[in-house]
Amino acid sequence: MAGPTPIALIDCNNFYVSCERVFNPRLEGVPVLVLSNNDGCAIARSNEVKALGIKMGDPAFKLRPLIEKHGIRVFSSNYVLYGDMSRRVQEALGQFSPETECYSIDETFLDFGGFPHVDLWAYGQEMRGTVQKWTGIPTCVGIGPTKTLAKLANAVAKKNPTFGGVCDVMEEPVRAAVLRAFEVSDIWGIGRATTAKLAGIGTTTAAQLRDLSPKRARSMGTVVLERTIMELRGLPCLALEDVAPQRKGMACTRSFGRVVTSKAEMLEAVASHASRAGEKLRQHGLVAGKLTAFFHTSPHRDDPQHHASRVTRLFPMSSDTPTLITAASRCVEAAWRQGFRYVKAGVLLDDLCRAEDAPRTLFDAPTEREAKCMATMDQLNVRFGRGTVALAATGIEKGWKLRAEHHSPCYTTRLAEVPVVRA
DNA sequence: TCTGGGGTCCTAGGACCC
DNA sequence: TCTGGGGTCCTAGGACCC
Numbered sequence: 001m002a003g004p005t006p007i008a009l010i011d012c013n014n015f016y017v018s019c020e021r022v023f024n025p026r027l028e029g030v031p032v033l034v035l036s037n038n039d040g041c042a043i044a045r046s047n048e049v050k051a052l053g054i055k056m057g058d059p060a061f062k063l064r065p066l067i068e069k070h071g072i073r074v075f076s077s078n079y080v081l082y083g084d085m086s087r088r089v090q091e092a093l094g095q096f097s098p099e100t101e102c103y104s105i106d107e108t109f110l111d112f113g114g115f116p117h118v119d120l121w122a123y124g125q126e127m128r129g130t131v132q133k134w135t136g137i138p139t140c141v142g143i144g145p146t147k148t149l150a151k152l153a154n155a156v157a158k159k160n161p162t163f164g165g166v167c168d169v170m171e172e173p174v175r176a177a178v179l180r181a182f183e184v185s186d187i188w189g190i191g192r193a194t195t196a197k198l199a200g201i202g203t204t205t206a207a208q209l210r211d212l213s214p215k216r217a218r219s220m221g222t223v224v225l226e227r228t229i230m231e232l233r234g235l236p237c238l239a240l241e242d243v244a245p246q247r248k249g250m251a252c253t254r255s256f257g258r259v260v261t262s263k264a265e266m267l268e269a270v271a272s273h274a275s276r277a278g279e280k281l282r283q284h285g286l287v288a289g290k291l292t293a294f295f296h297t298s299p300h301r302d303d304p305q306h307h308a309s310r311v312t313r314l315f316p317m318s319s320d321t322p323t324l325i326t327a328a329s330r331c332v333e334a335a336w337r338q339g340f341r342y343v344k345a346g347v348l349l350d351d352l353c354r355a356e357d358a359p360r361t362l363f364d365a366p367t368e369r370e371a372k373c374m375a376t377m378d379q380l381n382v383r384f385g386r387g388t389v390a391l392a393a394t395g396i397e398k399g400w401k402l403r404a405e406h407h408s409p410c411y412t413t414r415l416a417e418v419p420v421v422r423a
Numbered sequence: 424t425c426t427g428g429g430g431t432c433c434t435a436g437g438a439c440c441c
Numbered sequence: 442t443c444t445g446g447g448g449t450c451c452t453a454g455g456a457c458c459c
Contacts, residue, residue, distance in 0.1 A: 036427035043427070043459095059426035077427085104459045191457045222433055224457085251429050258424095300426055311452095346428090402427095431458080440448080 004145035004234060005113035006120055006170055008097075009154045010127060012089065013138045015106035016044035019085045020075055022136040023411045023419055031072040035060055038255045038402040039076055076404035084412045085135060092134040096127045099242045109147060111240050124166035143168040147238045148231035149175070151188040152206065179232065182206035189228050194221055206232060246352070250288070252277040253346025256400040260342045266295060267332055268395030273347040274321070274328040275394050281319035281349065282378060287358045289317045289351030291324060293331035298343040306342075308335035317351070317358040320370045321377070324349075325393050 012018060016034040021027045031048035035041065042049075042058045052066060060074075067074060086105045093100055099111035112120060124141035131139050142154025149169055156178055157167035169175040184204055185195040197220055203209055210232035217225045227237040252273040260266055270293050281288060294309035310331035318324065328347050380389045409417035 038427065039425085041426050057426080061425035064425090107459080189457070193456060222456090224433070247430080249430075253428060255427070298426085344427095403425095429459090431456100433456085434454090436452090438449100438451085440450105441446105 003170075004236065005111060006143050006145065006168075007147055007150045007236075007240065008110045008112045008120075008124060008127075009103075009142045009147070009150040010093065010108050010110065010124075010131070010139050011142075011154050011158070012106040012131075013140060013158070014044055014046055015086075015137070016075075016077060016082055017046045017049075018137050019078075019082050020408055022085070023081075024408070027073055031070055032075070033063075033067070033072050034075045034077055035406070036077060037404070038257065039405055040255065043077065074406050076407045078408050078410065080410045080413050081408065085137065088135045089131055089137055089139075092131045093127070095130060096123070099240060101240050101242055102244075109150065109240055111242075112143065120170065121166050121168050124168070125164070128165055139165070141166040143170060144175070145170060145234045146231040146236045147240070148188050148228055149234065152182060152186075152232075153178070155186055156182070175234070176207070179207040179210055180205060184209050187228065187232070189224055194225060197221065246354075247284075247286075248350065248352060250277060250280055250286075250349045250352060251346060252280070253294075253344065253348075254402055255344045256342070257402045258400065260295075260345075260400050261340070263332070263336050263338070265395075265400050266336065266342065266345060267329055268393070268398065269345050269400050270295070270328050270332050270347060271325045271391065271393040272395065272398070273345065274324040275391060277347050277349050278319055278321035278324045278374070279378060279381070281352070282374060285355050286352045287314075287317040287319045287355050288324075288349035289314055289353070290349065291327045291331070292348040292350070293328045293335070293346070294348070295332070295335070295342050295345035297340050301341070301343075303341050304339075306337055306340045308337065310335045316360065317353065319355065320374060321391060322370075325391060329393070 017032045020032060020034065031052065032046040033042055033049050033054065034044035036043045039060055041060055042054055042056060042063065045054055049072060052070060054063060054066065066072065082105060090102055090108065093108055093110065097110040097112060097114065101109040103109055112123070115123065120143050124143060128139050128141060131137055140154055140157040142150045142152065142157055144150040144153045153167040153169045157163045157165055169178055182205060184190055184198055184206060187206055187209065198204070198209065203212060209229060212229055214226045214229050217229050230237050254273065256269065260269065290311060291314055292309060292311045296307040297303055297305050299305065312327050312331055314323070314327060377389045381387065411417060411419055
């Protein structure tokens with residue numbers, strides 16, 4: 001009888017830090033930190049930085065003393081570089097299974113069911129070696145009968161060097177031992193709220209959660225928790241999704257580089273986000289049926305608080321920038337309240353569908369001219385750089401734009417920034 | 424002075440209908 | 442002296458993920 005299908009999860013170690021190191025070997029062995037947009041908080045840490053006690057999401061301004069004391073090398077996030085490196089990793093992984101699911105920028109699930117006589121631990125090692133050789137990125141691999149167990153095994157491989165970077169929990173005795181030593185809060189899908197609830201009934205390890213009755217779980221939480229229990233028992237509830245499902249929504253949001261208090265600036269910022277959202281829609285060949293514009297004050301300040309948000313239907317559905325800007329501006333006008341110190345704004349698009357599937361009505365205005373205009377604008381911006389052609393509504397000065405003071409070069413995607421080796 | 428951005432899924436509750 | 446029952450659709454908000 002065939003056993004359950006092994007699923008592997010390969011995860012890049014400290015991915016953004018590793019990307020920076022590939023192109024700057026001097027960063028090897030020293031503490032490296034990558035900051036979020038706006039240089040706001042920590043989002044990727046080298047092992048040296050983790051050892052200093054710096055946590056994911058720690059605000060950068062609080063880290064200043066530690067950064068100086070330990071000579072931490074700090075980078076703004078460079079998503080162009082990380083996205084391109086991720087693509088290269090995916091390419092290498094294609095060698096190892098016909099069925100892969102790119103789960104996030106640094107994680108991929110692979111169906112390892114096709115090789116019944118292969119030593120999976122050794123195969124995992126071969127995969128790590130290939131990714132390292134092709135891209136320079138170090139990885140760890142977890143293997144198990146379900147996605148949740150593969151994730152768990154991966155975390156074990158990362159934390160515990162005795163596994164040599166690959167942890168396989170297909171065998172029941174190994175799995176049982178690993179689950180006993182694994183904290184419930186580290187399980188995929190168990191967040192802060194659920195951890196607290198489970199602690200209330202004395203459930204703190206993965207083994208205890210596995211043995212909890214699904215009925216009890218359902219009454220405490222949702223169907224998600226029930227599924228997690230089944231997955232911990234080795235019964236797959238989550239399929240490998242090798243074709244990406246149609247995305248449902250899209251967001252363009254940013255914190256400001258400084259506080260915004262005037263409606264004119266807010267209109268500019270929201271128009272910019274709407275404009276970017278349009279580009280993204282067209283890039284994916286999509287149109288949107290619903291647009292939300294929002295802006296709000298800082299929850300971290302003592303200021304009076306205000307969260308504003310307005311939704312509007314887009315009918316006919318659209319990806320046309322002037323249409324999106326008009327809709328977003330109406331939302332801002334309707335929601336605007338003077339006298340607050342706003343720190344963030346954004347545009348959300350929902351009810352997405354492929355442009356060719358969009359419903360039409362008898363009374364749709366002809367859109368061919370608009371589409372051509374947008375296509376031309378997109379081409380110019382690709383060729384000569386983002387922002388070469390833009391709608392005036394998005395502003396000229398953009399005093400509200402974010403900071404990024406420690407940006408590394410786009411080594412792999414911008415000709416002027418390709419690394420140069422001198423003889 | 425200074426705390427990211429972009430997603431998904433689930434549930435409860437209201438509106439509405441027959 | 443008394444106010445149905447069941448269904449769908451939509452939305453807001455919570456929780457979680459990377």
